[in-house]
Amino acid sequence: MDKWQSPIAPGVSWYQATVGERPTYPALDESKTVDVAIVGGGYTGLQAAYNLARSGISTTLIEAYRLGDGASGRNGGQMGTGQRWWPEEFEKELGYERSKALFDMAEHAKRHLLDFADVHGIDMDYMPGQMNVAHKPGHEREYRANAEIAAERYAYPHISFMDARETAERLGTGDYHCGVRDTGTGHIHPLKLLIGLASVARSAGAQIHEMTKATAIRQSGGKIKVDTPSGTLTAGRVLIATNAYVGELEPVTSAHIMPIGSFIAATEPLDDFPTVIPGGEAVADSRFVVRYFRKSRDNRLLFGGREVYSSRDPKDTAQAIRQQIIATYPSLKNIAITHAWGGNVGITMPRQPFVREVMPGVTSIGGYSGHGVMLSNYCGKLYADMISGNATELDQLAALDVPAFPGGRHMRTPLLFLALTWFALRDRL
Template identity: 60%
Template sequence: MSYQSPISPGRSWYEDTAGPRPEYPSLDGDRTCDVVIIGGGFTGLSAATHLAKAGVDVVLIEAHRFGDGASGRNGGQLGSGQRAGPEEMEKEYGFTRAKALFDLAEEAKAHLLEFASTNGIEIDFRPGHMNVTHKKRELSDFVDYADAAERFGYPHIRIMDRAETAQKVGSDHYVGGVYDSGTGHIHPLKLVVGTARVAREAGAQLFENTRATAITTNGGKVVVTTPTGTVTAQKGFVALNAYGGDLEPTSAAHIMPIGSFIGATVDLGADSPVLSGGESVSDSRFVVRYFRRVKSGELLFGGREIYAVNDPKDIHIHIRRQISEIYPHLKDVEITHGWGGYVGITLPRKPFVREVMPNVISAGGYSGHGVMLSNFVGKLYAETVAGNRDRLKLIEDLKIPPFPGGRRWRAPLLFLALNWYALRDRL
């Protein structure tokens, strides 16, 4: 039987196309090191890589396999700037700070592509992205977004009218949007596998199938407990995002996991009008739909709905229905893969980075914008360990309130809110 993630439903298209996926040992016994990292996704593996390359003795533990969480199962879209648009960030933080955050995110994008190229990681990058809307009243928001991007010195955004949008998307479902030629999309699991390889080669000690059951500070030391041993370090980094559970309460209060589901179709063929230019798409719904054509011709289509998924085959039904709303001619298209996972969000949809206990920093809540940001936050954490916290502080100082309702009520409240917004999306 082929391997499937024990924490997320369905086997992904990425798992069947990523190539060899090396296994790493479980922790056996006690270890000491300079830095202990909990979480083997983009953030943790990036931090481990940069720390190890700087000569830091680092131990990373992951409860399952590297890539079982959102880093190996997401939509693969990079985006531009922060998750919140430049016009929104400027309104809240003023031009200077908003521009610094935008530039930081753009550096994150460039770093990801350079890191992959330098280290021989084939991530199947395809350029081009479109943000689109099915509501005429939202077109002015795109104009505001494009104007702000120009003020921020980002020249790659332009407005698309209805005709161009229909031609590029391959559907007349949308009334317009913006085209971003300065970004694109990747194969995320290939990046996970490659980053783990680079981290190991740099000297990081990597352990899979090793769950952290507690993290404490004792006499100035950080102690992480697992069922098979402890790791004692000078510093700790919690990089669990949506999969933190109750391990660390401050992160849990600020980062909420929500379900995200994707389906992959058969190859649509070279003559298909669907995204014939190879760009990725996200729409303006609050419950975002995001989709792209990969190099081999398949359509990968995601919708951030919280379905009651009792069987991975249920995902196929929901995804096919959403595809057919945009592409009616694909109402009977074969769905070869249907999978899901959890994305970590914060209330204002901005990343959460905090020192949650002495010498322990936690990071997550990328809110669907984590492919480039999470990798870069790992690098910024390594910079912090080396003594330069200035750039990480740009993110640490963002205003991220906790979710209302506490641990008991926040999930039901979010479920009601998402369903309300899903209803609004249809109006």
């Protein structure tokens, strides 16, 4: 069993514990010249690498740590329909045509991911169904409207409204007031997907290097240089696919994508608690600091949330998540937690993806804001389509108005901390 624990995120995840030894990829040990260099080995980078390589475009991907150490290998696994905003919210902001195009794009992303896994024989533990539920009364009208609008205006008939009784039955708790159930989507084992994706990308001819940190991206002689401690990549185009882990590598990306901590705990199998999510759907609630949970294929509860004050000690993470589990499911007060882990999610100010050419020939994609399982995979493919000269939906995301976080380099993190603390307090009150 792979005992590796990432230096960038606390805790050995249940995902990692269930995949055995992860395949390894060599560190970069020399300078290279390629058509496209990719910085970041998550879903976005690997999908781009695969699709570029299969098109005959020479591609090298570097990852600072191990593939899967970031959000792509440690996330909640939920495939929410549409974008992070509900389509009716986008419609008010952008109008129906653009809102419909963004919704359809997300459906294309869903279909792409499911087809990709099927074609390449990647068993990612797909389980159908997802529910969004209201943690406070007073949301019934908007939840009813969401189901009606999805069917009538967006040709998506898979969402149904749940009243308080049905919500309690389908979740196995009376902690929520109403919700919607989506039978057209589901949830996955994210690390199994990532391992399969990396293998497919390598087989297609992409060069993949772990434990290779990009230290600078610069223009030189009409080319782009990506410096690392062990060599320089020279390329005609560069994709920054680091999401929450850009650090100080590229200032425009770091000004627009902020990392926030997200933490998950896995319980022992719930064989004695058949009423907990009996249908096996994934669940996300209406809190600003979202609680998200689901059952795994082996019947464990995987429960996640963002804890502003959580330390990076996995024991503290487990205790913080345990309190949230008990608040939702008091009957699980004595259930054992077997794994607890965390990491960073990349968010933007409007919770919309960030797609931008940050310098000539250098494109940055990220900021999926907790909605990236489908979108990150699809954005990687769309980037490759763009480089290959094919029509692409990526322009729809590039056209979104995603401003930088206020406060500049030194103040944006403290300001975000204060904002999250305020919203977490609002959730509790």
